[in-house]
Amino acid sequence: MSLVVGDHFPQLSVEEDNRTMSASSQQRNTPASSVSSLTFQCTSCGHHEPTTTRTPSCPRCGGLWDLEYEPPRFDPTRIDTQEWSQFRYRRYMALDDESWRNITLGEGMTPIVRFNDDILLKMDYFMPTLSFKDRGAAALIAHCQAIGVDSVVQDSSGNAGNSVAAYCGRAGIACEIFVPEGTSPKKIAMIEAHGATVNVVPGSRDHCAQVCRSKVAEQGVYYANHVYNPFFYEGTKTYIYETFEQLGRIPRHILIPVGNGTLYLGAIYALEHLVSSGAIHEMPQIIAVQSEKCDPLLQAVERREPTPVTITPEPTIAEGIAIGEPMRGRQILALAKKHGVRFVHAPENDIMTARAELAAKGVYCEHTTAANLAAYRQYVREFGPTSDCLITMCGAGLKSDH
Structure with a gap:
């Protein structure tokens, strides 16, 4: 399965390239298109509210909001390469105005490093607050x-x-x-x-x-909640746009930790956008990680249930994915069914071993991040050798030493 479309976007002549650069410069000096006309839509009953609402969820039924926003066709030549933050992809993000310019701390632009012949690490703890x-x-x-x-x-x-x-x-x-x-x-x-x-x-x-x-x-x-407010996913989408820009392709396997699903949802929205734009031919195999001590989504997949299974979470050092009641569980599971997502446990007893393995090669991450590598090893045991796999290093180790 190839996810590279190396010749899909035509090469520009020098004259065309200069015009593109000029257009990009104009874009940087022009306010972003307003999305004030966009609305939130309830995921349960379909009720609409303007995105200026202060109501965190649907006032009629309590359902969570989705953001009604359709980004333009993805074109790598429209990335603002003069902006050194995730907002270089702002053409494909729902932004109200230019407020991001006063807010950005240079987030994004994190390197991808080769861990071994099969694994690429996206170093997303290279961030202002040390997490994705x-x-x-x-x-x-x-x-x-x-x-x-x-x-x-x-x-x-x-x-x-x-x-x-x-x-x-x-x-x-x-x-x-x-x-x-x-x-x-x-x-x-x-x-x-x-x-x-x-x-x-x-x-x-x-x-x-x-x-x-x-x-x-x-x-x-x-x-200002990362689960309730869909503007959060406008940021996590950039994980995929950035990967595509850096590699010129999307890896065949993408492993993502899932508690509340903030990275998972943003990544899938962006991947769907790349597919619909013709930037890639098909979705990669997404591998979703849950702790074996807290796995309502994994159990739901195994039972073919549309909603998370009711569980009693047990203590786990993978605190970042210890979510017993994921509020967007129905959406997470619907996307898993749509795209053939495979869920896998991060074995609790393997997490510290994985952390030591990463640290020995210069990557000092937090426990939840190490759980990703532990889960990758478990995935290989279940499904066989797995090459070309992108794994997020989502949190730095110094924050979780306790």
Whole structure:
């Protein structure tokens, strides 16, 4: 299976290339197209609201919002190569205005390195707050600034909260983060350093989310949440656009950790965009990772259920994917069925071994990130040798040493 279309985009003559560069320069100096006419649509009942709404979910049925946005056909010549952040792909992102220019911290542009003959590592912890969540947070907080939000709350196992806190600090937006007990003290320290208030909630990650959402319901504060707000996925889409630009192709296998599915959803949306644009011929094999201690989506796939299975999460060092009740579970599973996604466990006892293996080759990552390599080894045991596999290094190790 080839996912390269090396001759699909015609080579430009010198004259054509100069015209393209001129157009690109004009684009950089022209405000982004307004998406004020776009709307949110409820994933359950279809109700519409303008994207300026402060309501975190459908007021009629409580369903989550999807963003009604159709990006233009992907054309690599329309990437703004003079912008050194993920917003070089802004032509394919739903952005309200030029607020991103005041928000960006240079997120994205992370290298891809070869780990061995079969594995490529996308070094997404080379980010301002040391995790891939900066992709989504930058886009989301740019939206918040554009619509005049002055205070937000968020719940997180650490990384998303840290990202939202950092970009809120940059935007001058007040921020309060809820984290479950057991969250790495270093992640908490980083959140506080950005000026945010941190509330440590006893109990599970899912209970933490419930406590935070109760505050949203009672006080009406803006819920800058990476699961609820679809602007977050406008940022995580860039993981794929960036990979395509860097390699000139898409690897045959893409392994993605799935808790709430923020990277998974953004990646699939972008891959679907590349396919529909003719940039690639077909979807790669997506490998979705869940902890063996917390696997409501994997069990649903095994049982052919359309919704996540009800489970009781057990303690796991892969805290970033310890989500027992993924709010977008139905969407995650529908896309898995549509694209033949394979789910695999990250064996708990293999995570620290994988972390040591990565560190021995210069890659010092957090536990949840090491779970990706542990899951890759498990996938090979189940499905056989797997070459040309892109694995995200989504979080840095120093944050999770506890």
